[in-house]
Amino acid sequence: MYWQQLSTKEFADRVVGRADTVLIPVGSVEAHGPHLPLGADNLTPEAICQRIERGHPDRIVVAPTIAYGHTWELAKWPGTISLSSRLVADYATEVGQAMVAWGMCQVIFVNGHGGNVGPLTEAMERIAESSARVLLINWWLDFSADILSVTTGQGHAGEDETSALLAVCPDLVDMTAAQQNPNRMRWTGMKAQDILDRKFRHALTGNAKLASQAKGEAILNLVEQRILQLLDDLWADRLFDERRD
Numbered sequence: 001m002y003w004q005q006l007s008t009k010e011f012a013d014r015v016v017g018r019a020d021t022v023l024i025p026v027g028s029v030e031a032h033g034p035h036l037p038l039g040a041d042n043l044t045p046e047a048i049c050q051r052i053e054r055g056h057p058d059r060i061v062v063a064p065t066i067a068y069g070h071t072w073e074l075a076k077w078p079g080t081i082s083l084s085s086r087l088v089a090d091y092a093t094e095v096g097q098a099m100v101a102w103g104m105c106q107v108i109f110v111n112g113h114g115g116n117v118g119p120l121t122e123a124m125e126r127i128a129e130s131s132a133r134v135l136l137i138n139w140w141l142d143f144s145a146d147i148l149s150v151t152t153g154q155g156h157a158g159e160d161e162t163s164a165l166l167a168v169c170p171d172l173v174d175m176t177a178a179q180q181n182p183n184r185m186r187w188t189g190m191k192a193q194d195i196l197d198r199k200f201r202h203a204l205t206g207n208a209k210l211a212s213q214a215k216g217e218a219i220l221n222l223v224e225q226r227i228l229q230l231l232d233d234l235w236a237d238r239l240f241d242e243r244r245d
């Protein structure tokens with residue numbers, strides 16, 4: 001089900017006391033190279049959530065997207081909108097808390113944007129002051145090993161993300177404009193104005209030229225399988241493996 005498509009009566013009948021898991025796509029409006037749309041980080045999580053919802057349409061509600069994120073490093077590129085980390089954390093917290101109040105026992109942020117990881121982690125802890133379980137899925141990080149079985153590398157608007165967008169919205173991708181960033185940062189845990197043009201040459205990292213729609217389909221299928229397995233484990237309370245060492 002989709003939260004914003006339900007009437008209040010349908011919500012009362014079909015969600016309250018029945019559905020207990022909400023997927024919240026979270027992204028950003030941000031430069032993604034010369035070849036991808038500004039909404040790339042929203043479009044991919046939305047597509048992932050649609051795939052997951054299909055498997056469990058009575059138990060899962062997909063929430064409206066939190067579409068604006070924290071994107072300090074690309075704020076100067078045309079079209080980028082960056083909110084403060086504090087605001088994203090507060091906003092995501094209050095959205096999540098309101099959903100818990102409507103009976104969501106599992107609140108799952110399906111995030112498409114690296115700059116949101118910090119604020120969402122804070123929001124998770126604040127939402128989890130309730131009895132709800134709160135999860136953060138960063139698809140390109142959590143399933144990196146799977147993704148690297150498909151692509152030669154990863155990057156912001158790079159091979160993996162561009163491939164995903166080619167599968168999600170091919171009409172919005174201009175592969176004739178795809179670029180490679182020749183610079184790979186040795187230490188990514190660093191903030192400074194004077195490195196941004198090298199770190200994000202062409203507003204990307206990695207090599208977008210290597211992307212393909214087939215790779216994107218493969219990535220989305222792998223991510224879908226992983227998240228469906230995660231949900232099965234979560235719902236069955238299979239949250240731990242036993243150590244054998």
Ligand SMILES: [Zn+2]
Nearest residue numbers: 040041157161
């Ligand atoms: Zn992105």
